[in-house]
Amino acid sequence: MGAMHRLTAKAVSSLPPGKHADGGGLWIYKRENGAQWVLRFTIHGRRREMGLGSLSLVSLKEAREAASECRKVVHAGMDPIKERTRKRREDARNIHLLKDVAEDAFESRKAELKGDGKAGRWFTPLQLHILPKLGKIPVADLDQKDIRDTLAPIWHAKAETARKALNRLGIVMRHAAALGLEVDLQATEKAKALLGKSRHKAENIPAMPWKDVPAFYQSLSDGSVTHLALRLLILTGVRSSPLRHIHEDQIVGDVWTIPGEAMKGKRDVTPDFRVPLSTEALAVIEEARRHARGGFLFPSQRRGVISDMTMGMFMQRAKLVYRPHGFRSSLRDWIEEQTETPYEVAETVLGHVVGGAVERAYRRTDYLEQRRDVMQKWGKWVTKEGNAPGELK
Known part of the structure; x- marks a missing residue:
């Protein structure tokens, strides 16, 4: 040498x-x-x-x-x-940028997300609050300090948004690990520890007291798509998304069947949900048919169906603090205070899952007949056709 x-x-x-x-x-x-x-x-x-x-x-x-x-x-x-x-x-x-892994994770999860993840905007928290700052960083280089610094500005001011962003990022990191990349799977939990407990206190969605619902219902009288959509939302107690996407083919007789993928929960395991329609609900649906386009009862002015902001903005313009989703609480409070409906039936009215997996495996009923009676009474109360509240038990 x-x-x-x-x-x-x-x-x-x-x-x-x-x-x-x-x-x-x-x-x-x-x-x-x-x-x-x-x-x-x-x-x-x-x-x-x-x-x-x-x-x-x-x-x-x-x-x-x-x-x-x-x-x-x-x-x-x-x-x-x-x-x-x-x-x-x-x-x-191995140089996989976070933005690329995030998009791949989203694509992989679309099949189990409602509306392929678009209706629930699964990707939005990442797109708005994570990727602009961290998207071009190799996922293997991402650590808790990067995440902490990115979410700190909204950790207290927009607590729920920050929580969703952190949750989605954790899913992306696990997806990266499944791809065989060297990542710190504890990075999001470490970042959460660095960020500390959020000072934000979660607030329930403002709900109109059930005693005030009939007067508001009567004010929805111009036969427009927005008024009819709000009326049916009140009468059925369903969430906004399936209500906005209601299609004529989903209605048979006095039963509206919401496809499982439109319900809240995992798309591949959530069963179809049958909604009993009261006499008043059927009347609203019949009136809405004249607006139908492509079978959808509540079309938007341009294309598709009305947006999830349409009903909310209407209530804001009416200077109401309440929100459309709050009518589910109005209905639930009315059931609790003015009827003797069993807990399982009352929860099923709102489409809530009741009991553990084993219990549900043996209990096959969806209480349709009991719910039909409850919703008929609710329809009469809302239209002021029923007896005094105390006589509805």
Whole structure:
């Protein structure tokens, strides 16, 4: 191998053009326009030269360290040039940016999300609050401090949004791990610990007192899509999304069947939900048919169905603090205070899951007949056709 370390850092910079040996196969090739470190070695009886970088970027010390590592590879019977190429390819495969992994995770979960995740805007918290700052960071480099710094501005001010963003990010990190990437699966939990307990107190959606519902119902009298949609929302106690997407094909007789994928919950396990329609609800549906487009009872002015903001904005313009979703609470309070409906039936009215998995496996009923009686009484109360509240028991 000959003498080692023949050159000095000071001498390297003043060497004339040509090839100069440092020993051990390390050379510096000097030209008029620059200099290049080169390692000469023999592998499998073949002489090879490997560039180690230019003198402007790699010092003599660094060149010697790189040469030493390469000699170890040669000693192990491998070609350091091929090993370097292999490692670069491997590193390139492992540079998965967070935005790419997040999009892949979303695509993988779409099948189990309501409306392919669009209706519930599963991706939105990531898109708005995570990816603008962290999207171009390799997912393997992401740590709790990055996450903490990103979510800190909204951790207390927009607590629920921040919670969703952190939850979605945790799912993305687990997806990255499933892809075989080296990620810190505890990063989101560590970030949560760094962020501390949120000072924000969750507030229930404002619900109109059930005693005030009849007067509001009567005010919805112009026969417009918005008025009719709100009327049916009140009468059925369903959530906004299935109400807005109600289709004529879903109604048979006095039963409206909401597809399982439109219900809240996991798309692949949520069963269809039957909603008994009161006499008043059937009347509202019949009136809404004149607005129907493509079978949808509540179409928007341009295309599709009315948005989830339509009914809410109407109530805001009416200077009401209550929100459409709150009518579910109005109905539930009315059932509790003015009827003797069993708990299981009352909860099923709202489409809530009652009991554990084993209990549900044996209890196959959806209490349709009992719910039909409850909803008929509710329809009479809302339209002021029934007896006094205390006589509805």
